[in-house]
Amino acid sequence: MTQPVLALGCTAVTAAGSVWYLPALADLRAGADRPLSRRTAALACLTGWSTLAAVGLALLVATAWWVPAAVAALGGPAAGVLRIGAAVRRAGERREAARQWAQLPGLPLPAGSRGTRSVAVTAAVVPLMVTGLLLMIAGRGRPLG
Numbered sequence: 001m002t003q004p005v006l007a008l009g010c011t012a013v014t015a016a017g018s019v020w021y022l023p024a025l026a027d028l029r030a031g032a033d034r035p036l037s038r039r040t041a042a043l044a045c046l047t048g049w050s051t052l053a054a055v056g057l058a059l060l061v062a063t064a065w066w067v068p069a070a071v072a073a074l075g076g077p078a079a080g081v082l083r084i085g086a087a088v089r090r091a092g093e094r095r096e097a098a099r100q101w102a103q104l105p106g107l108p109l110p111a112g113s114r115g116t117r118s119v120a121v122t123a124a125v126v127p128l129m130v131t132g133l134l135l136m137i138a139g140r141g142r143p144l145g
Contacts (some may be wrong), residue, residue: 010056051075076130
């Protein structure tokens with residue numbers, strides 16, 4: 001597959017991902033109105049999608065295979081680390097909220113919200129996808145063109 005075709009694929013997927021990165025951008029713009037864990041998760045989302053866009057640009061501009069691989073190797077783990085940090089911060093916020101609710105006399109605890117299973121799956125899948133892309137690109141050992 002030639003580099004322009006891969007770049008077109010990256011562009012199409014990035015455009016389709018707007019259902020995720022536009023709400024994340026709104027969360028960041030809301031600032032202190034959103035919890036810190038939500039803003040960190042939004043930053044992770046934007047980092048991941050901008051990495052994919054940058055990989056597409058690198059595929060279009062560079063002729064060497066290592067350039068898009070380096071972009072993916074930098075951006076993918078950064079997005080994963082930010083997402084894991086957001087999950088850890090969210091768990092701390094939930095513990096604090098549970099502690100505060102427990103201190104209120106005679107009120108029932110709020111119903112539990114969505115579990116953290118999806119966060120763990122996301123945090124595991126992103127590095128695996130980046131590693132797969134790197135192995136696919138590096139396996140060729142020559143320019144993608």
